[in-house]
Amino acid sequence: xxxxxxxxxxxxxxxxxxxxxxxxxxxxxxxxxxxxxxxxxxxxxxxxxxxxxxxxxxxxxxxxxxxxxxxxxxxxxxxxxxxxxxxxxxxxxxxxxxxxxxxxxxxxxxxxxxxxxxxxxxxxxxxxxxxxxxxxxxxxxxxxxxxxxxxxxxxxxxxxxxxxxxxxxxxxxxxxxxxxxxxxxxxxxxxxxxxxxxxxxxxxxxxxxxxxxxxxxxxxxxxxxxxxxxxxxxxxxxxxxxxxxxxxxxxxxxxxxxxxxxxxxxxxxxxxxxxxxxxxxxxxxxxxxxxxxxxxxxxxxxxxxxxxxxxxxxxxxxxxxxxxxxxxxxxxxxxxxxxxxxxxxxxxxxxxxxxxxxxxxxxxxxxxxxxxxxxxxxxxxxxxxxxxx
Amino acid sequence: xxxxxxxxxxxxxxxxxxxxxxxxxxxxxxxxxxxxxxxxxxxxxxxxxxxxxxxxxxxxxxxxxxxxxxxxxxxxxxxxxxxxxxxxxxxxxxxxxxxxxxxxxxxxxxxxxxxxxxxxxxxxxxxxxxxxxxxxxxxxxxxxxxxxxxxxxxxxxxxxxxxxxxxxxxxxxxxxxxxxxxxxxxxxxxxxxxxxxxxxxxxxxxxxxxxxxxxxxxxxxxxxxxxxxxxxxxxxxxxxxxxxxxxxxxxxxxxxxxxxxxxxxxxxxxxxxxxxxxxxxxxxxxxxxxxxxxxxxxxxxxxxxxxxxxx
Numbered sequence: 001x002x003x004x005x006x007x008x009x010x011x012x013x014x015x016x017x018x019x020x021x022x023x024x025x026x027x028x029x030x031x032x033x034x035x036x037x038x039x040x041x042x043x044x045x046x047x048x049x050x051x052x053x054x055x056x057x058x059x060x061x062x063x064x065x066x067x068x069x070x071x072x073x074x075x076x077x078x079x080x081x082x083x084x085x086x087x088x089x090x091x092x093x094x095x096x097x098x099x100x101x102x103x104x105x106x107x108x109x110x111x112x113x114x115x116x117x118x119x120x121x122x123x124x125x126x127x128x129x130x131x132x133x134x135x136x137x138x139x140x141x142x143x144x145x146x147x148x149x150x151x152x153x154x155x156x157x158x159x160x161x162x163x164x165x166x167x168x169x170x171x172x173x174x175x176x177x178x179x180x181x182x183x184x185x186x187x188x189x190x191x192x193x194x195x196x197x198x199x200x201x202x203x204x205x206x207x208x209x210x211x212x213x214x215x216x217x218x219x220x221x222x223x224x225x226x227x228x229x230x231x232x233x234x235x236x237x238x239x240x241x242x243x244x245x246x247x248x249x250x251x252x253x254x255x256x257x258x259x260x261x262x263x264x265x266x267x268x269x270x271x272x273x274x275x276x277x278x279x280x281x282x283x284x285x286x287x288x289x290x291x292x293x294x295x296x297x298x299x300x301x302x303x304x305x306x307x308x309x310x311x312x313x314x315x316x317x318x319x320x321x322x323x324x325x326x327x328x329x330x331x332x333x334x335x336x337x338x339x340x341x342x343x344x345x346x347x348x349x350x351x352x353x354x355x356x357x358x359x360x361x362x363x364x365x366x367x368x369x370x371x372x373x374x375x376x377x378x379x380x381x382x383x384x385x386x387x388x389x
Numbered sequence: 390x391x392x393x394x395x396x397x398x399x400x401x402x403x404x405x406x407x408x409x410x411x412x413x414x415x416x417x418x419x420x421x422x423x424x425x426x427x428x429x430x431x432x433x434x435x436x437x438x439x440x441x442x443x444x445x446x447x448x449x450x451x452x453x454x455x456x457x458x459x460x461x462x463x464x465x466x467x468x469x470x471x472x473x474x475x476x477x478x479x480x481x482x483x484x485x486x487x488x489x490x491x492x493x494x495x496x497x498x499x500x501x502x503x504x505x506x507x508x509x510x511x512x513x514x515x516x517x518x519x520x521x522x523x524x525x526x527x528x529x530x531x532x533x534x535x536x537x538x539x540x541x542x543x544x545x546x547x548x549x550x551x552x553x554x555x556x557x558x559x560x561x562x563x564x565x566x567x568x569x570x571x572x573x574x575x576x577x578x579x580x581x582x583x584x585x586x587x588x589x590x591x592x593x594x595x596x597x598x599x600x601x602x603x604x605x606x607x608x609x610x611x612x613x614x615x616x617x618x619x620x621x622x623x624x625x626x627x628x629x630x631x632x633x634x635x636x637x638x639x640x641x642x643x644x645x646x647x648x649x650x651x652x653x654x655x656x657x658x659x660x661x662x663x664x665x666x667x668x669x670x671x672x673x674x675x676x677x678x679x680x681x682x683x684x685x686x687x688x689x690x691x692x693x694x695x696x697x698x699x700x
Binding site for chain 1: 440461467475477480488
């Protein structure tokens, strides 16, 4: 243990001295977080979708959407809804961009649903507001999926001879509340933009920061000092331990400084400090394991640095550190779970929703699983090569 | 008591047997040389002796402690100076020494004074706080040796410490090694420079193809292969008259003359030379110059392996 500490202390002093760790571990992520948060309006304002509503139906199926769903998402700051009296005015405003999207419920829509003939809702979208249109569409689709269920129930009831329209209508009207509740919860679990970019940049650059420790073993070989370490009266695992400790300290310090820095400077809200620290530790360990695999299969420090950069960027992009994955395709969100980044951000998102510490258990275990698997791979691949003189 | 005993060392890399049954011992205060060309197995042998490389077979004992890659106790008795410069360029000499001193477990209270001593020995006292990336090649080499000396090892292993060094620095390094030998440190010195082995080593092992071909003092090695001294005389007057006069000397194996010079092949030239000069004077032949060429390890190596050291 003493030897590992001596090696880690030496490595850390070298990293601090060459400033590369400070640059990649602190300056770059903090700078980018500041820039991103300055460019993109903070909070949920960025998704304040302006939507026009033309309700020519006014029936029992559209009423819950108009009276409950839309007011709910408006209250959450997701949408700003404007009522329209005629279609040309709505179409004109959407085309001009004063409205990002528009809902058009035609006359007789509810009747068509209730008589199992099937109704059609139009969604108008501004070509330059694709994300806003997608959000408007997502809200509508969530509602319509419930309507479909009701439609099937109504159709079945009619086929079986039921004629009590009031009962059927009441059943339909009672359903949308669930839609509203689900959307609201999902919105709350997203980090605000400032925190998202602060955490995203922190975990993105974490992978560059930890590489300094694990790759320094290759530098020892490059400088010819590895044989000297191997000849020293120390356990060989102390050399590996020292390098891992260097990575861990660099990673955790950069994360903590970034968390504090972005909180103070740009008002990021990372959440419960204990939960955040747990997630940080697991995140650093997963990054350490992944970068260790890359290091042990590389032959030179330069090769390792190149591969580690590719892996860090690829995982960072896939993990959703540059954009909220909830705005992307569902498949991407699914694949993102193959990265520690996504688990880290999910853990922070859950923490920010005000839930207890138990919400970090799953993300933490997922990240630790990355660590265990990758360290095992590093041992398998590097067992004979890493400590060869 | 032997400081180092190694026996039957074997190391193969896939199909290539780099070291094949190497064994020797080094006594207290002895300087022992491993002389051989590049690729002879010198570095592989000492890597196993220093506990850096796992051997396939054989044993190594330093001051009574067995050495393997897993042992730590015995390694503290060894100072290792690798062939390549093994220092951290972004640290100063003092920081390099402090790091390795801590690794070798030197007590904190005596570490600084020991670092000062080593800096003095390697002549870097006035540059000890400069980053080593600013050093000349010779200064780096000296620090490379200094790190091996820091913990006052019982056995110091130097792996071709003068490779790629300018003549001035090389001489300084050789003098340092000679000083260490005089202090009583047991030294294992590998080189492919015959002159270094002859100058520094009490005993030399000729190694080639992973095997020790011969071992002994320089004189023993020379005698082993039956080499003789050559005496070249510059002659004023009749060279043939001198050849005739020396014909009766039994110790002379052969004698040849050209105009103005005589070449004599003899065993033990230094003891016979006064007699040869006396005979020349009696024969009335003036001597304008004398050169004695003793057989060297280069010729021994050539005799044993059929190739030159630098091949």
